[in-house]
Structures are given as C-alpha cells and as structure tokens.
Amino acid sequence: MGEFKVHRVRFFNYVPSGIRCVAYNNQSNRLAVSRTDGTVEIYNLSANYFQEKFFPGHESRATEALCWAKGQRLFSAGLNGEIIEYDLQALNIKYAVDAFGGPIWSMAVSPCGSQLLVGCEDGSVKLFQITPDKIQFERNFDRQKSRILSLSWHPSGTHIAAGSIDYISVFAVKSGSAVHKMLVDRQYMGVSKRKCIIWGVAFLSDGTVISVDSAGKVQFWDSATGTLVKNHLIANADVQSIAVSDQEDSFVVGTAEGTVFHFQLVSVTSNSSEKQWVRTKPFQHHTHDVRAVAHSPTALISGGTDTHLVIRPLMEKVEVKNYDAALRKITFPHRRLISCSKKRHLLLFQFAHHLELWRLGSTVATGKNGDTLPLSKDADHLLHLKTKGPENIICSCISPCGSWIAYSTTSRFFLYRLNYEHDNISLQRVSKMPAFLRSALQILFSEDSTKLFVASNQGSLHIIRLLEGSFKHLHTFQPQSGTVESMCLLAVSPDGNWLAASGTSAGVHVYNIKHLKLHCTVPAYNFPVTALAIAPNTNNLVIAHSDQQVFEYSIPDKQYTEWSRTIQKQGFHYLWLQRDTPITHISFHPKRPMHILLHDAYMFCIIDKSLPLPNDKTLLYNPLPPTNESDVIRRRTAHAFKISKIYKPLLFMDLLDERTLVAVERPLDDIIAQLPPPIKKKKFGT
C-alpha cells in the first residue's frame, strides 16, 4: 500500500469544555448538551449518537439549565438572567428574554410542555407561558429567601418542588404559594456544614419528592405531609444531579466524586407488591464532578467537568444485544477543528476564542516502518490570533496556498491575508466585509485558493472571488424555497467546478460553479452526513454517514458509482459498522485515484477500490506486518480496507503530498492534566 512519513502532531492544546447540563428528548430521541462555555450541542441518539448540531458558546452566557418543550423546542437559561430559545433549523438563537430575577439557576418545563418555570438568584420562581413563537411572563410564585437551585413539576402539573439552600419548598401552581417547606439537615458526617445546597429535586406522581444535596444525601420526602421518608447517604461529596425515568421506576444521580448511582424501585420480597427505592448500581465512568445526568428509556446519560459525555445503556432495558448496548464515551466534537495548507505545510488550529497557526517541521532522514526520524527542523508556532468579542469561533479555514485565513463567530466574519517574507509573517485583515457575510457555519477555499465558499446560517451559500488583498462577491445560492436548513458541510472539487453542500437531514446538494446553478441532489439518506469530499479527476463525491456507511456518487453521471453499488450490495464489514466515532474527514491521494483516505477518532483507513472487499469472515484490521507469507497468500488475503490504529485519539489526518501524512492527536491524559484536580479519594485508611 505504501510507505508514508507521518507528521505526528500532539501540540494541538485543545481542551473541551466541561458539560453543565444535559436534556433528553424522548420524542425525537435527541440529547441536548450544554457546556460551561455556553456551547449547546445536539446529539441524535438514533443516528449512532452523532453530534448533528451545535450552537457556539458565548463568554457571558453560562447555561445553568436546559430543557425541551412541546414541539421539540429547546430552551436554556443561565447566569446572565436570560432565557434563550434555539432555532434548531437555522442553527442560531431565536431570541433571548430577560427574566428580571438575576441569574437563573434552574428551569423546568411543565409536564404538558406549554409552561416554563425558572428559579432565580433573588429567590423568585417565575412562570412563563410558551406561545408558538415566543415565551411570555405570566406570574411570580411566592418569593423565597435564597436562590432557587432546582425545580421539578409534579407530573399532574398542579404542584412544583423547588430546591433552595437548606430547604425544599413545595408550591401549588394555581395559587403560587408555598404549601410546604422541608428543612434539610445540614449535618454532614456528624459535622455541621455551613449550608446544605439542594442541587436537584424530582417530583414523582405519588407525591414523593426526591432531593439531592451538597451533603451527599439522596432524600425522599412526602410532599403531602412535608416529612422526610428515607435518607440515603451515598457520597462524601456533593450529589449534584438527578434524573428520573418516565416510568418513575428508576432514577439516576451523579456525585462530585464522579460516581453515578442508579436507584431502582424494586419489590421488597419477590412477588410482593410493596416496593421500595434501592440503590442498585454504581458506575464510575467519570473522574470529576458529574454535573448533569439524564435518563433515557434505555440508558443513563451523564456528563460533567471531565468533559466526557457517557451513555451507559441499561442492560435489562436493551432488547437486542447489538452495538447500541455498549457504553459510549463521547469526548471530542464530531466536526473538524483543524485545517491544513498542503503547499506550505501549515496547520490551523481552532480554539474557542483563538486560532493558532503552526508550521510543520521537516526531516531529511529516511527509515523503515515504525522509526522516529531525527528532525532537521522543528515545528514552529507562527501565529496566535485572538478573536475580538465574547463569542466563540464557529468555524475556521486556511487556504491550500496558506495565504488566506478565514473564521467566523456568530455575528462577524473575518478574512485575513497572510504574507510570508522569509521567516517573517505579516497578517492583514481584509476589511469591509459585505453585510450578508455575518455568520458562517462552514468556510472552504477552493484548491487554487482563488475562491472562498461560505455556508451561512440562513441556508445560503456565498461564493467570493479572492484577489490580491481584496475580494469580489460572485454569487449566492439561495436555499431552495421552503427550506431553511443550514448547510454544515462543504466540499469543492479540485478542478473547482463543483461544490457539494450538506445539511443535517436533507440530501447533499451539488452545485455547478461554472454555470452557477444547482447541478443535482444526492438522494437523502436516513442518517446524517459526517464528512464529504470530491475526488480529483473523476469528480466522484464520497459521503460518509453517521451509521458508518460510505457512498461514492459520480457527479458528472448523477448516479452512484459501480463501486458504491457493489459495496452496498455486499455490505460493510461488521467491525467497520461497529465503530463508535464518525468519520470526520475524507481526502484523496493525488497520484492514486483508486485510494480514499478517511479517519475517525480511533483509526485511519485507506480504501483501495481496486482490491476485493472484505467479508465478515476476513480479518478487517491486521496490525501485524506480513512476515514470511508468500506473495500469493498476501495477495489473496489483501482487501480494500487498510486500517491503522496507531494514532489516537485522532482529530485530523490528511495527505500533504504523495508520501507525507499529517496526523493530529490529542491524548486524553493531556486533557485530564489540564482539568482541575478531582476530589481526592483516600486509598489508605477509612
């Protein structure tokens, strides 16, 4: 297959933000996750847990609560005191409403999904009516002494429970007055702590209120009498989150020690009707605080400061033992944060608030497989470009020639011209960007760096011609009438004639750039597209989907290629389909048209279309080099998928030239090293 020099890059100092809230939507089987930097991500649990949408964060917008309302509308509330609704189609913020109660700590949607309740810093609980296009303040509940940190509706919608500091209040929704006030014991392991913070409450239909607090307790209260029924001390640290299943037969809590406990309602004795809550399973998938948990019908979902999103299926609820029954740990975003200039061997790293430009080193030595070559020149950090303003960077790109850098935040688009003079580099911002170029979801340069393609969040695609130091708007492809879906992925053909763009659900559109018109649309597929690329010469569009299927579509012929049909007929190897991270990048070998390079977080693969496809009996991944096998055996066992798992977690991989690869890794240990230290647990003594 060939020998490559691999630039193994580990200096991409990317640390994902910690997870603050998770909200599960049963109807669409989607999970909304908000992070501490204000980013909100939408995962489609039906589509192999693919992160299909994201809303960029904002420095002042720390989300403290996230919830789904009727009609799959997503709301968040945060410490800036605003309630925000997200537009899941256009991928922007629909509106923000100030609740006028100071920072908002908690939010809950009524069981019918039409009312929104927020708990504020000033101790007020505010009720909002959700109207079809906005939310409207309705009234305040009785004001409490301290901030409302948690809220839960009774499933009938008549009462709510509100967790505050040192006590839980039960309100009647109709009157808005507190019916009960349940004081929580401050004692913690016999020592009186200053305060006991109620981090979470859950109101069950039988009137039980479950509370979790900073003293490590899970407590069951009778809301009718306001009395404590049961007390579980489960942790030496805070219990920070709780989520109850829809059937109310199990719930999950997350602690600051990183442990997730599963509680189940089980019969006291076999075949007795009397049931009680029992702590059944502890899971330790996190090293840090579990700030948020969710309970889907089949899985426990948890996330926290250690930035992992963990989806732990409940084995008793999983009917088929397929790959969905496996534990998922999602750490990295399912999109590219890195772009590369092949000509100048440059890498552009995208962080939340800055960009870094690095030049790769070089070597003159050669070696055999596995050797580390001595560097004649080390990698250089050329540029550190900080954004202006509080908004996170959505996307960024460096042109193949290395002389242009473009990035976008929610409200501004930036284009820079780079000039290289020997070792000096100068940066010049292209000013006066047109008004329509405000926010981009994806930016792409053409292969010859003369054109810039921008997918805006209104669904339109802009084509801009780049001149020396200036630009010219060529054309805008407007979204097809009726659709407002934004394009998240772009691919341009190396000859510059074709542009492919894909949204989250509809098919891939292919535009003819010469004639500036829509050429064709690849039929929509059930699973979202994770990566796109157009092959040189043949102009075959290669599409990877979140269910790990890969299609090859001939743009000139407007049909799937023969190879694509063959592999669809035969089916992919089962191990290929069982991979749990999506393919995030596809590229091609300039001299070998039969090769497709693609990678996910744990492997990269070169597909050689000239070789036979593997079936389920053949070994898909063979890490060992063939030793003394004869050429005949090697030829017989060779198949189209050449896989390497040396580099992981792999965030980016591309071909710089025929014999050189660049691989960007982000070892998990490096991320952990940058997190705050976890709560220490003693190994010795009691």
Add this chain to the structure above:
Amino acid sequence: MAALEEEFTLSTVPLGAGPNGLLGVEQSDKTDQFLVTHGGRTVILYKVSDQKPLGSWSVKQGQIITCPAVCNFQTGEFIVVHDNKVLRIWNTEDVNLDKVFKATLSAEIYRIHSIQGTEPLVLFKEGAVRGLEALLAEPQQKIETVLSDDEVIKWTKVFMVFRHPVLIFITEKHGNHFAYIQTFSSRTLSKYTLFHGQEEKSVIQNFTASVDRKFISLMSLSSDGCVYETLIPIHPRDPDENQRVVRSLLLKTVVAGNARSGVALTVLDQDHVAARGPPLPASKECLSIWNTKFQTLQTSRELPQGTSGQLWYFGENLFMLHGKFLTVIPYKCEVSSLAGALGKLKHSQDPGTHTVPHFVNWETSRGYGFGSQNSEQSKRILRRRKIEVNVPPPAFEQLLSTIKKDSEKDIEVELCKFLAVKRTPDFHTIVGDIVLELLGRHTTEPSFYPRNSLMQLIQTHVLSYSLCPGLMEAALEKTDVQMLQLCLQQFPDIPESITCACLKIFLSISDDSLQETEINMESVSDCSDPVQEKMDEQTEILQNGFNADEQNCDSCDRKLNQKPQDAAEETTSCPVVPKRAALLRNAILHSAYSEMFLLPHLKDIPAQHVTLFLQYLYFLYLKCSENATMTLPGLHPPTLNQIMDWICLLLDANFTVVVMIPEAKRLLLSLYKFVKSQICICSELNKIEVSFRELQKLNQEKNNRELYSIEVLELF
C-alpha cells in the same frame, strides 16, 4: 433424591394372602381417602393419614366382588362390580350394598376405570369399552367382542391426554402380548403387538405405564428381572393396521431373575419407578425406588414378611400388601440431580434413635460410574455397597453391645480392635454412631464417662460436631478441658455458642486444676517466656514502625509514658499461665465463627475474664509485631488477623463493661494508642501516595514532552 418414609399398616384385620387377598386400592373424591377392595366381599373406605376406616360395605354371602371399587369423581358415588356382570352404585350414606342401585350388564366386566375429569369407563373382558352413563342408560345393550379367542386382558390403565381419556390394555395370547389403545377423543382403537426383541425367553410379569404428550411409555418387568420400556404412540398414523412396537431395556436386574411372587413395578414420576421383588435370588423381598434417568437405585426397604399382589401409588403414598396387612409407605421423589443420583442418602432414621446427619463420601461414590456401558456392573456394586451399609461389620455390632453393658476398660479394648480394622467408606458414620452410643450411656448413667475411648475416637479425624452433637456438651459439663481442646481443633463445624462456652471455661478454670490436666502445649512454651528486652526497643515495636514520640502526644500518651517500666513489664510477660495460653491460642483463636452469632455470646463472659483474654490477645499481638513477617513462632500459629478480629470482637461486645474496670484501663490506653498510631500510618501513607502521584505526573510529562515527531508508517 427419593426417599421412603416410615411405613404404617392400614387395615387392622388381616387380609387373605395371595393375589386375591387385595383386589385394589383406588382414590376417592376426597383427598387422603382411599377405597380398598378386599378380594371376596368387602369394600372399605380409609382415611390414610388417620389410619382409620370411614366406612365398610359388603356384598351378600354367595356374591363375590370381581373388580375393585372405584369412585365416580363426577358424582362422588362409589361403583363396584360383583359376579362379573352386576354393577352396584352407592354413596357414603348407604349402609347395605344390597339395597343400593343395581344394574346387570350383558357382558363380563374386566375393570372400571375412574379418573378425575371424566366419567368412569368400563372395560369388558372381551375388550369393548363403554362410558358409564351410556351403559346405565341401557344396561342390557349388546357389547361387541374385540379380542380374539384365548386372548386375555392382563393389565389396563387409563390416562388423561389433553382433557380426553386414553385407555390402554395389554392382552396375552399364547405367550404373545398385544397392546390396545382406546382414545375417546377420536374414538379409535389401535392395536400393537409387543415385540419382545432379543429377550424372547423372558416372561413379562408386570406392567406399568406413564404418559407423555404423544406417547405412552409402557414399562414391563420381565422374569429376567429387567425393566423394559415400550413407547406407544397415542395417536397412530394408521389405526386399522396392526403395528409392532419394540421394547428397549431401561433398567437391568432390578429384581432377581426368575423371582416368582411379589414382583411388581409402578412408575412414580417421569424419572422414578418403584419396583418390588427380591434383589438377589435368595434374599427377602425389597421395595426399591430407581431413577431411570441416571439408572441408579435411590432408596430401598426390605419387606421381611413377604408381599404379593400389585403395587399402587396415589399422591405420595405407595400401597401394597406386606405380609397379611395393607401397608402404606409414603415416599418422596425430589427432582433428580446428578449429585442426588450418585449416592444413597439415609434421610430419616427410626424415630426412636437420634438422627445422625451423614456426609456423602464423594471419594467412594465417585468410583462408580453410571454410564450405560457398565451400568450393569455399577448397579451390582451399588447393591453390594448398599448391603454393606445396611449390615455393618460384625466388629461394630459387638462393639455396640460392649458399649451397652461392659466397663470402660473393656470398651477401650474393643474399640482398639474395631479401629484396627480397615476403614470402610462409611467409617465416619459408624464412628459417629459409636460416639452417640457412648454418650447415650453417659446420659443414662452419669458416672460412666469413657474419656479415653472418646479421645481415641476424636483422634480418628473423621468426626465433626454435627456427627456427634452431644459430645462437646458432655465435655463442657465435665469441664474436660483437654477433650474440648481436641474437639475445637478437630471439628470444623462448632456452633458459636459452644465455642463461647469453651472460652468461658478456659478463662474461668483455676490454675490449679489446669496444672493437673494434660494439655497439648504445641509451640506455646517457646513464646511465653518472659522476654528480657530493653524498653526503647519495645516502644518502637509497639508503634509498628511509627514513632509516636515525635508526634504531639495526648495526655493519655504521656500518662502511659510516666510508668514506662511497668508497661514494658506488662507487655513482655504473658498474662496467663502457659497451659491456659495453649488452650486459648491453639483452640479458640483458630475456631471458625461468624461475628453476628458470636457477639451475643461474648457479652456473657465476666468482665475479669474479658480483660484477661484481652491482655493475652494484646500480648500475642506484641509477639507478632516482634518480627518482620508479623507472625507468631511455632507450628500453626494464629494469624495477626485472627488476633485483631478477636480483640475487636471482645471490645465490641464488652466495651461498656471493660471501660469501667480499673485493671483494664492501661490495656485500653495502649490499644487506643495502637489504633492512633495506625491512623497516623494511614495518613502518612496517604501523603506518600500523593507524593508518588506527583512523581508519576512528572514522569508522564517527560514522556509526553515529544509533542511533535516525524515517523515512518508503512501500510500493508
């Protein structure tokens, strides 16, 4: 595991012997009540659990009952046939059979079958079958002839299959057997010729059958003593055709070949059959339950008075004629497991004697395979073994009789003789029996205490507490410390209450009486010598490598240090005399216990004794910490964990008492100090752990310093 329980006799009046003595036993519509039809003139309704008759009915002089009385489950009436053709139907209120309903039929009846869920079925001698209702509607109706001439019905049974009755009867003609299956759901009668296979010579003596979903499994006991099985389909493909069915060997040599009388067989459940007959040509008749799945004998009982006639079973009772009386033997057939099938377990003994739990000796059982190829051989061996078990060696019987009357000396002599004999597989049970016998005499005759014999028996290493329950109690009563020590060392299963009682005695017995007794001093003396060591060395050991002096000591610490010389003396000399130490150390500390059961008993120990024991335990702990391996010298020393557990247990149980005793104060203080030093060590360890982690982190950073490299990769 199947088991036969204690038998009892049902009828007080002797029945006529021979096959005509008892015509049949049938269930009545009430549980536990059975109709017993005597050959001749009487039908008696018995309540089996009460062993008493509820009613008795007789036919007139000159008439003779020809078919066992049955109960019509639909109406609760009883039906009997006399003089082959006359039906009588009555219920419990009727007194005289002459005055009850009577119907005379046109043909001779072989048998009336009555079964739960359907009307009674009448099988005529000519092979025709009628429902009772249809028959009573027109008693004189013509009954067709099904069987050919000279064909005689030998045996019959009825089953319910999918809520429809199926009747099977076996006929014989010139030595050939035929099976007829009458189904009532499809009203078909199918005939099968029973093909004997290779065992042409043998004569079929007895039949039994059970029903599966699709097949009737007909078992026959042949004159060669083997059980054969024949599978007959309930719903034949072609009912008109005469079909042949072949029988296959199921169990070999269940009874002795060519046994003439008293041979009977009945299926109990899908895995068990009961067979009756002499197991060996010369022996008395036996009732045995066999497991057909594993082909093993499950249990058997000798019937010394001889039997005859059939074997009936209903529910969990087997009915048969034993001697001249109708005998009921309740039985239990548990679900067979491989473990259960392997050995014969005696579950219950005669109610008069003690129940002795037996351990299955797997070593001896394992030798006998139960594979089909050597099944015959294995069964022979099994049987021989069974006889061995039933008839213990003569030395044993002689020994038992000696125990009953002779003096201790004689018993010792006999015992020596007995123990010299080669050990049999059930040696441990026999030894258990001997001990029980000795103890039995001891209870009746308190002066009789065969100490030497008992010691000798304990030293056979086969006894356990449960094999001889009274032994330790007797020793406790006699405060026989030596025997108790031996028991504690030998028995694996001593209850916590007994352990605690032993502990009490060991602690309370006076030093003088201890001096008199002979105690196994195994490796105690060498560590109980007062150790003459310097004080400064001692403290270091005491603190387990951690120097508490450098710490900011509490007041108690200082107090303890005020009299360092005393403390040193106290900790270095054993607080108990060596013999007591041996008892405590080698017996008590090694015993098995469960904390939950031990704690309540520990509370009963007097405070002084608790203190003494604690002192000794603390002394042992100090001894332990003298060397690097933290072990005590000697053979089988108690481990440090055992010592610590006992200290904790004693303190847990008696803390409130001990804390009030002035003598214990110093001990408690030193224990407290010890715990404190342990905590300090833990915290130091935690500190070290953190330091190590930092080092590790540094190390990792070094490894990950290479943030950029160019490597060569070859893809194949």
